[in-house]
Amino acid sequence: MLxxxxxxxxxxxxxxxxxxxxxxxxSTSLTTNGSxxxxxxxxxxxxxxxxxxxxxxxxxxxxxxTAPGTPGTDTVTATSVADSTKSASATxxxxxxxxxxxxxxxxxxxxxxxGTQQFTATVSGTSNTSVTWTATAGTIxxxxxxxxxxxxxxxTATATSVADTTKSASTNISVVVAMQHQATxxxxxxxxxxxxxxVYRGTQAGGPxxxxxxxxxxxxxxxxxxxxxxxxxxYVVAAVGNSGLESVFSNEVAVVIxxx
Numbered sequence: 153m154l155x156x157x158x159x160x161x162x163x164x165x166x167x168x169x170x171x172x173x174x175x176x177x178x179s180t181s182l183t184t185n186g187s188x189x190x191x192x193x194x195x196x197x198x199x200x201x202x203x204x205x206x207x208x209x210x211x212x213x214x215x216x217x218t219a220p221g222t223p224g225t226d227t228v229t230a231t232s233v234a235d236s237t238k239s240a241s242a243t244x245x246x247x248x249x250x251x252x253x254x255x256x257x258x259x260x261x262x263x264x265x266x267g268t269q270q271f272t273a274t275v276s277g278t279s280n281t282s283v284t285w286t287a288t289a290g291t292i293x294x295x296x297x298x299x300x301x302x303x304x305x306x307x308t309a310t311a312t313s314v315a316d317t318t319k320s321a322s323t324n325i326s327v328v329v330a331m332q333h334q335a336t337x338x339x340x341x342x343x344x345x346x347x348x349x350x351v352y353r354g355t356q357a358g359g360p361x362x363x364x365x366x367x368x369x370x371x372x373x374x375x376x377x378x379x380x381x382x383x384x385x386x387y388v389v390a391a392v393g394n395s396g397l398e399s400v401f402s403n404e405v406a407v408v409i410x411x412x
Contacts, residue, residue: 171196171232173240180242182219183249190215190228190242197234205229209244219246250277252313254321261323263300264330271296271323273311280315290327300327335376335407339389342399346391350398351376354386357404361388368392382411 176191192215194200204211208226211217217228226244253276261269273296275281285292287309290301298309304327312320337351348368352361353376364376379385388401 169196171235171238173202173230173232173238175228175230175240175242178240178242179244181245181247183247184219184221184223186246187216187218188244190217190230192230192240194232194234197232199232199234201233202230203233205231206244208246217244219244222246223248252277252316252319254283254311254313254319256309256311256321256323259323260325261298262326262328263298264328265300265302265304266330267300267327269298269300269325271298271309271311273321275313275315278313278315280313282314283311284314286310286312287325290325298325300325303327304329331381332377333379333381333409335379335385335387335409337374337376337387337389337405337407339372339402341372342391344391344393346393347396348392349374350390350392352388352390352401354388355384357386357406359386359388361386361401379407379409381409384408 172195174193176193180188182188190204190211192202194202204213204215206217206226206228208220208224209218211228215230219226223246226246227241228244229239229241231239255274257272257274263269271292273283275283285294285296287298287307289303289305289307290299292298292309296311301307307325307327308322309325310320310322339349348370351364351369351374353364354361365374385407387405387407390401391399393399
């Protein structure tokens with residue numbers, strides 16, 4: 153039947169609007185077993201419902217996607233319920249998660265009882281580089297400052313990742329008893345009558361010197377137990393006559409205290 157339209161008439165089409173879909177996001181990356189909410193926008197139909205599917209992972213009826221347990225490239229598809237010939241897809245790149253690893257520096261330490269050592273932990277594979285510190289003996293602060301115990305032995309300090317508590321690293325610590333050094337001095341007794349001797353100590357050649365003995369030393373030997381490891385001391389001796397007057401100082405003797 154031929155329809156004619158005279159001036160002033162309107163011809164309307166009975167063709168339904170075209171259904172189209174868009175996905176948000178239309179591409180993304182996730183680690184294995186990661187999840188993401190997809191959203192589908194349907195136009196051209198009053199029924200905006202869709203059905204979801206994924207080639208590798210899983211997706212719920214509301215669009216919550218979970219990546220598979222192995223790396224790969226997945227495709228997520230939303231299909232219009234109003235027109236099942238219309239769909240939209242998104243690409244998901246699935247990668248293995250970064251592996252957290254820890255190293256501790258220094259890897260080993262030798263300390264005397266009560267000594268301290270600063271340890272540093274380096275964490276990779278995560279943005280959270282925090283660690284917790286523990287020690288088998290002694291104490292260690294949250295910043296890794298270790299204080300050795302009072303008992304000699306072999307111990308460890310361990311840094312554990314806060315991001316992944318299954319990852320840790322340890323350092324070996326050898327603790328020995330601090331050696332107590334002393335300086336023992338000998339000299340030739342004076343050929344003149346004396347009451348005894350005074351012993352002096354300094355830290356630089358030629359003095360100044362500090363008197364060490366609290367009473368006159370009557371022997372020709374003296375033990376100085378107040379020395380410090382790694383220090384060099386300079387000693388002189390003066391004879392004390394019966395009148396209480398001192399002689400000139402003896403020749404200066406240098407004593408190097410070993411470490412430890």
